[in-house]
Amino acid sequence: MPTLPIPHDLPLPLPLAPATAAVAIVVLFLLHIVFVNLMVGGAVLTVALELAGRRDRALDGLAREVAATVTVNKSLAVVLGVGPLLVMNVLYTLYFYSANALTGSAWIMIVPLVTAAFLASYAHKYSWERLADAKGLHLAIGALAALLFLAVPLIFLANVNLMLFPERWPTVRGFLTAVALPNVLPRYLHFLLASLALTGLFLAGYFGRAGYPVEERLPGMDRTSLRRRFLSLAFGATAAQLVVGPLVLFTLPASGMSWPMLANVLAGLLLAIGALWVLWGEVVTPATALGGRFAAIAVLLGGTAAFMVSGRHIYREGALAGHRALVAAATEDLAGEVLAAQMRAAAGTPRLKEEAAAAPGERVFKSVCMGCHARTTRLVGPPVVEIASLYRGNPDGLVAWVKKPGRRRPDYPEMPPVVLSEAQYRAVADYLLETP
Amino acid sequence: MDFPIFHLDFLGNRLLIAVIAVVHVMVNHAMAVGAMPLVTLLEWVALRRRDAALDRLAYRFLTVCFIVTTSLGALTGVGIWLSVSLVNPAAIGSLIRVFFWAWFAEWIVFVLEVLAIMVYTLTWRRMAARKGVHVAVGAALSLLSWVTMAIITAILGFMMDPGNWPVARSFASALANPIYIPQLAFRTPLAMVAAGTLALALVPLLARRDPDLRRRALRLSGGWVLGWLPLAVAGALLYRAAIPQWMLANAPVALATQAFASWYGTLVAVLLAMTGVVLVVAGLAAARPAWVPAAVAVTPILASLALLGTFERVREFIRKPFVIASYMHANGIPEAHLPLLREDGLLAHATYTSVREITATNRVVAGREVFLLACTRCHTTRGVNGVDKRLQALYGPPPWDRDTVKAYLLTMHNVRRYMPPFPGSDEEAGALAEFLVSLPSAPQRLEGAQSAGVRLAPPPARPGAGG
Numbered sequence: 001m002p003t004l005p006i007p008h009d010l011p012l013p014l015p016l017a018p019a020t021a022a023v024a025i026v027v028l029f030l031l032h033i034v035f036v037n038l039m040v041g042g043a044v045l046t047v048a049l050e051l052a053g054r055r056d057r058a059l060d061g062l063a064r065e066v067a068a069t070v071t072v073n074k075s076l077a078v079v080l081g082v083g084p085l086l087v088m089n090v091l092y093t094l095y096f097y098s099a100n101a102l103t104g105s106a107w108i109m110i111v112p113l114v115t116a117a118f119l120a121s122y123a124h125k126y127s128w129e130r131l132a133d134a135k136g137l138h139l140a141i142g143a144l145a146a147l148l149f150l151a152v153p154l155i156f157l158a159n160v161n162l163m164l165f166p167e168r169w170p171t172v173r174g175f176l177t178a179v180a181l182p183n184v185l186p187r188y189l190h191f192l193l194a195s196l197a198l199t200g201l202f203l204a205g206y207f208g209r210a211g212y213p214v215e216e217r218l219p220g221m222d223r224t225s226l227r228r229r230f231l232s233l234a235f236g237a238t239a240a241q242l243v244v245g246p247l248v249l250f251t252l253p254a255s256g257m258s259w260p261m262l263a264n265v266l267a268g269l270l271l272a273i274g275a276l277w278v279l280w281g282e283v284v285t286p287a288t289a290l291g292g293r294f295a296a297i298a299v300l301l302g303g304t305a306a307f308m309v310s311g312r313h314i315y316r317e318g319a320l321a322g323h324r325a326l327v328a329a330a331t332e333d334l335a336g337e338v339l340a341a342q343m344r345a346a347a348g349t350p351r352l353k354e355e356a357a358a359a360p361g362e363r364v365f366k367s368v369c370m371g372c373h374a375r376t377t378r379l380v381g382p383p384v385v386e387i388a389s390l391y392r393g394n395p396d397g398l399v400a401w402v403k404k405p406g407r408r409r410p411d412y413p414e415m416p417p418v419v420l421s422e423a424q425y426r427a428v429a430d431y432l433l434e435t436p
Numbered sequence: 437m438d439f440p441i442f443h444l445d446f447l448g449n450r451l452l453i454a455v456i457a458v459v460h461v462m463v464n465h466a467m468a469v470g471a472m473p474l475v476t477l478l479e480w481v482a483l484r485r486r487d488a489a490l491d492r493l494a495y496r497f498l499t500v501c502f503i504v505t506t507s508l509g510a511l512t513g514v515g516i517w518l519s520v521s522l523v524n525p526a527a528i529g530s531l532i533r534v535f536f537w538a539w540f541a542e543w544i545v546f547v548l549e550v551l552a553i554m555v556y557t558l559t560w561r562r563m564a565a566r567k568g569v570h571v572a573v574g575a576a577l578s579l580l581s582w583v584t585m586a587i588i589t590a591i592l593g594f595m596m597d598p599g600n601w602p603v604a605r606s607f608a609s610a611l612a613n614p615i616y617i618p619q620l621a622f623r624t625p626l627a628m629v630a631a632g633t634l635a636l637a638l639v640p641l642l643a644r645r646d647p648d649l650r651r652r653a654l655r656l657s658g659g660w661v662l663g664w665l666p667l668a669v670a671g672a673l674l675y676r677a678a679i680p681q682w683m684l685a686n687a688p689v690a691l692a693t694q695a696f697a698s699w700y701g702t703l704v705a706v707l708l709a710m711t712g713v714v715l716v717v718a719g720l721a722a723a724r725p726a727w728v729p730a731a732v733a734v735t736p737i738l739a740s741l742a743l744l745g746t747f748e749r750v751r752e753f754i755r756k757p758f759v760i761a762s763y764m765h766a767n768g769i770p771e772a773h774l775p776l777l778r779e780d781g782l783l784a785h786a787t788y789t790s791v792r793e794i795t796a797t798n799r800v801v802a803g804r805e806v807f808l809l810a811c812t813r814c815h816t817t818r819g820v821n822g823v824d825k826r827l828q829a830l831y832g833p834p835p836w837d838r839d840t841v842k843a844y845l846l847t848m849h850n851v852r853r854y855m856p857p858f859p860g861s862d863e864e865a866g867a868l869a870e871f872l873v874s875l876p877s878a879p880q881r882l883e884g885a886q887s888a889g890v891r892l893a894p895p896p897a898r899p900g901a902g903g
Contacts, residue, residue, distance in 0.1 A: 005892055007438035007787040010529050011770075015536035015607075072554060075506050078514070079550045082543045085517070089532050094438065097525035101440040104522045104886030111456060111515035118507035169440065173889040334785065341776035351779045354862045367862070371844030372851075379840070380830060416851050 004167050006323075007094050009331045014090060021091050022317075026309050028083035034198060034305070035077035037191075040153065041199025042070040043121065043146040045233075050139055058220050065217055067125045067142070069206060074118060092163060094327065095320060099163035099178075106155045106175035117148035153191055157184050164256065164319040183251035190248045193237045194305075200234030201301060208290050228286040231297070235279040238272060238301070245269065256319030264311030268304045275300035361431025364424050372415075375435075381415060388435040395429040402429075437769065437786045442522040443812045443884030446819035449523040454752075456519050458745045460512035462630075465623070465744060466737070467501040468509060469581045470631025472553075474660055475501070476574030481656065483567045489649045495560050496642050497635060502557045506550070522886075524813055526768040527759040534601070534610050535591050542587040545580055552577040582624065589620045596755050597680055602762055618678035622671030625664045630744065632661035633714060633736035636721055640730035651725040654733070658721030661736065665715060680761070683754040686854045690753035691746070694829070707746065710739040756814075756854035765856035767813050774859055781861035782809050783893075790891035794867050803871025806864050808882065817875055817882050824875055834876040842869035 014021070046067045053060030088096050100107050124142040131138040158178040162168065165181070172178050179185070206212065208227035218226075249265065278297050287293050344350050354363065372380035373387070391398040402425065405415035420428070444452060478494035481487070520528045532539065556573045563570040593615035594601070600609040635657035643650035676684075688700035696703075714736040721728050759766045769777070776785070783789050783802065786809055791802040811823070818824045827836055830844065845865045849857045858865055 003892065005787050005890070006895065008785075009438075010526065010533060012530055012533040015533055075510070075550050075554065078510055079543075079547050082514070082546060083540070085514075086532070086536065086539055086543065089521070089529065090536055093525075093529045093532075097439050097521050097529060100518070100521050101442040101525070101885050102889070104442040104884065107886075108452065108515070108518055108522060110518060111511050115507050115511040118511070119503075122503055122507070170890055170892055174887050337780075337785075338773055338776045341779050342772065344779075345775035350775060352862065353779075366839065366843055367846050368843070370840055370842075371847045374840065418850065 003170055004323075004326075005098075005169055006166075006326045006330050007098070008334045009094055009327050011331070011335060016090070018091070021087055022313060025084055025087040025091065026306075026313050028080070028087060030305060030309050032077065032080040032084050033309070035073050035080055036153070037195040037198040038073040038202050039070060039077045040149045040192070041195035041197075042066055042073060042203075043117075043142075043149045044196070045199060045203070046070060046124070047139065047142045047146045050135075050142060054135065058218065061218050062221070062226075064125075064128050065207070066203065067121070067128070069203070070145075071121050071125055074121060078114070092316075092320070095163040095166070096159070098166070098169060099159045102162060102169060102172045103155070103158055103175040103178045107159065110152060110155055113148050113152050117145050117152070120145035120148065150192075154179060154184070154188055157188055157191070161187070164316060165253065166323050182253055183248060186244065186248045186251045190241065190244050193240050193244055197234045197237035197241070197301065198305075200230045200232070200237065201298060204230035204234065205290060205294060205298070208294070210289065224286050224288065227290070227294075228283065231279055231282045231286070234297070234301075235276065235283050238276055238279065241272065245272075252315070253319070256315035256317075258314060258318045261311050261314040261318065264307045264314060268307030268311065271300045271303040271307065275304065359427075359431070360424065361427035361429075364420065364428040365431055368418060368420070369428065369432075380413060382409075382412070384432060384435050388433055391429075391433060393433075395426065395433055398429045398432065399425045437526070437782070437809060439525045440788055440885035440890045441808050441812065442886050443808065443882060444819075445812075445816045445881040445883070448814070448816045448820040449812065450752075450814055451820055453516065453519045453523055454749070456512050456515040458748055460509065460516055461748055462741050462744055463504055463509040463512065464585070465627035466630035466634045466740065468505050468549075469585050469624075470627035470629070471497070471501045471634065472556075472574065472581050473578040473628070474631045474635060474657075476571060476578055477660070478653075478656060479567070479574060480571050483571065487652070489643075489646060490652060493639070493642050493649060493653055497638060498557055498560070500638065502553060506553070510550075524759060524766075524768050526770075527764055530760060530764060531591060531595070534607070535594070537607060538587055538590060538611065542584055545583050545587070549577065549580040549584060552580055585623060585627065586620055589623060590616050592751070593619050595758075595760050596683065596751070597678075597761055598763060615675075615678050618671070618675040622668065622675040625667035625671055626744070626747075628664040629661055629668050629714065630737075630740045632657050632664065632718065633740040636661070636717065636728075637734040637737040640733050654721040654725035654728060655723075658718040658723075658725070661714065661718035662722055665711075665718065669711070679754065682853070686754040686756060687750065689854060690750045694826075707743060710743055713739050753854065757849065757856035765859070767810050767856055767859065769810070769856070769859045774857060777859045778861060781864045782806055782859055783864065788885070788890045788892065790893050792893045794863050799867045799870045800874050802864070803867040803869070803874075804882070806860055806868045807871055810859050810868075812882070812884075817878070819881070823872060827872065834873070836873045838866070838869045838873050841872055842866050845869060 016024070046063050049059050049063035049066060053063050120141055124138065124145055127138060127141070131141075155175070158175060158181075161181060161184050162172065162178045168181060172181075204227045207214065207218075207230070208223045210223075212223065214221060214223050214226070275297055278293055278300065282293055282297070341350070374383055376383050376385050387398070391401075402418050402420075404417055407414055443449060475494050475498045478497070479491060482490035482494060517528070552573065556570070556577050559570065559573075590611050590613070594610050594613045597613050597615045598610065599613035601613070603609075636654065639650055639653040639657060643653055688697040691703050692699050717728065717732060717736045721733065755761060756766050758764065758771075759768070762771065764770050781794075783792055783794070783805060786805070789805045789809065791798055791805050794802045807817075807823075814821060815826075816822045824834075827841065828834075831837075831840065842865050845858050845868060846862075849855045860868070
């Protein structure tokens with residue numbers, strides 16, 4: 001039993017050069033994933049802070065402020081997703097759509113799940129005061145949003161992973177088997193930690209900047225301690241990546257590995273270690289204002305992300321290179337065959353095989369007329385015996401009718417004109433009028 | 437042929453797209469493209485008249501639109517894409533290769549539109565002192581919204597009539613398709629009317645504590661609808677004139693389905709009557725708002741939504757048998773492939789099939805694979821648009837005669853003009869007929885690749901390899 005599907009590609013040229021597409025997909029995806037990280041991390045943090053806020057009112061206020069950022073970041077996350085999705089569709093048409101189909105039930109669930117997550121986020125944010133005396137319900141709404149935001153990335157991860165391994169496509173039976181493939185779950189963990197790290201960095205900057213009205217919005221808190229708190233989160237999450245990162249690397253199927261890919265990952269790792277170093281400084285002795293150290297952390301973590309995304313792209317190309325060559329060959333073969341068949345059809349000599357050899361008139365009858373005309377009973381049109389008696393000895397009249405049917409029977413549907421060759425008209429008329 | 441076959445055997449694959457797409461069109465016509473200029477106008481009028489209450493009402497209307505468009509609107513937009521990728525990847529893959537830059541431009545405009553609507557909504561109260569600037573933001577947002585519709589309409593028009601593209605194959609020739617401007621001339625005022633009818637429905641709710649505000653707002657909303665309605669009607673006529681003639685023949689089934697195609701005249705009258713309802717209620721709201729209670733004010737939006745949904749169904753159906761006119765049939769098979777498929781058969785070249793050669797013992801299974809490949813983009817076995825109903829309507833209750841059904845499969849495109857020609861060999865038509873006549877006794881519904889996975893037969897022999 002063969003296990004490697006080799007589909008044909010679409011016979012239309014790519015609208016942009018592969019090198020341009022590669023740059024586009026890395027840059028555009030980075031923009032998208034940063035906001036997705038902030039959306040997911042923000043939603044989770046909001047719930048965590050609101051839970052803690054049951055004992056410390058100041059934290060409830062902080063949770064509310066974080067919630068306000070989630071609703072903005074989510075809109076940017078979704079709109080920035082269009083660009084990379086477009087480039088994916090174009091560059092990896094066969095692979096991406098195949099993975100989509102194989103996980104189709106989950107894939108289409110993205111629509112209601114994310115819609116619900118967005119509406120829950122709005123409800124959570126705008127009902128803060130109104131549900132102040134019903135914290136349980138309010139927390140449940142926030143938790144619902146957070147859970148939905150945590151679930152949806154798995155659908156994407158299952159797809160972008162499955163698309164790289166055509167040899168696995170025949171083994172998949174729905175979304176759950178796709179999620180279980182290596183290395184979706186380690187990557188998911190990697191993504192979750194990255195979300196927390198990036199959100200920590202973002203909120204440190206958001207609350208820690210001079211322009212944030214901390215006295216008015218968060219009485220009792222100060223910018224420096226807020227910055228330190230969130231940068232500690234960034235530190236902790238990034239430090240945990242030192243374990244999860246290698247886990248992702250070692251569970252990655254070997255088919256896409258290459259030295260350039262590893263070089264990118266290593267560069268990302270080095271920048272992450274640099275970020276940890278500076279983050280540690282901020283955790284122990286935070287700066288008095290947002291300044292050089294924060295900028296350094298942002299650049300280092302941003303650089304880490306950039307190298308990881310580039311490395312991922314190199315891996316992707318490596319994993320698909322062999323299969324793409326097979327697809328290209330199959331596509332070219334098919335194109336040749338399509339053309340040859342078109343030429344034969346145009347010349348009037350198609351190589352048709354029919355089920356049973358029969359006289360020409362009978363063949364035409366069985367493939368054209370029989371759908372509506374039965375032998376002795378009314379089907380859609382009148383039966384053959386009736387037609388034969390109407391046109392006895394008048395094959396020309398029958399042919400004329402078939403070419404341009406009139407409307408003689410109001411209780412029957414109208415017969416469409418039938419287009420045949422002159423020889424075929426004559427053959428089928430003779431065949432029909434042979435009927436006793 | 438080259439993708440795992442996603443299939444919903446009860447609801448049918450078309451309904452998946454239809455539900456998502458119609459919701460999206462309703463939201464983005466009534467609440468984005470149409471609503472943003474209306475809200476901006478209301479804000480501007482309130483500024484001129486120093487009408488603080490009207491300003492607050494405009495803000496609340498905007499907030500409703502903001503919440504719905506940034507959640508349901510945005511996600512159903514992506515949802516059309518996701519669902520089309522599942523149901524007809526060959527078609528959407530082809531369209532994206534032709535129109536990539538159009539979609540890319542659309543995306544840039546979307547980003548700007550999202551930023552603009554966030555700024556417009558979230559700074560409404562803060563910018564009370566600089567209303568002039570804020571109104572300008574609203575105007576810019578309105579333009580951006582319209583541009584997103586303008587771009588996508590080019591692609592929809594192309595699917596119905598690709599103009600010179602089959603010959604020229606350039607992006608410019610694709611963009612310059614004959615249906616583009618007429619469809620845009622129709623959709624623009626249609627969106628404006630939809631927004632106005634939504635405003636008519638919401639004003640009684642948003643202004644329930646201020647009867648005088650309610651009257652002022654109803655007047656403005658009614659006047660807005662009256663201004664745009666004639667343009668919508670004119671646009672509709674212009675659009676109808678641009679539709680390829682042969683497609684108009686599909687209109688009765690497009691509008692009413694096969695079962696009710698003879699009711700075409702009645703349904704057209706109903707649609708005209710609904711337009712009349714919009715006209716009358718809007719007119720009353722503009723001239724005598726006190727005569728318009730909430731229950732009446734809500735009828736135009738319902739009529740608008742019904743008209744929008746109907747239009748989208750008709751537009752999608754009359755294009756059949758093509759999904760991209762003169763290039764690709766609705767089954768995802770390019771017209772250019774038909775000569776080869778008639779010779780070799782569909783199964784010889786399909787990637788995902790368990791059968792390559794039809795033998796005496798595997799006919800029904802072969803027929804099922806042909807059905808999956810050639811028919812399931814539009815049909816189910818026994819669900820919505822089920823082939824069992826089609827056969828029953830033609831030949832009465834089962835059992836059906838296999839040879840008769842086979843003959844019908846080979847000729848039905850001559851009778852049902854919206855059906856593509858059978859894309860396989862004579863033998864495959866026979867196998868498909870056997871599968872179809874076996875359906876009444878078949879035990880389960882057909883499962884798609886999303887749950888059943890895919891099966892692979894040995895690949896076809898390469899030409900010249902002695903196969």
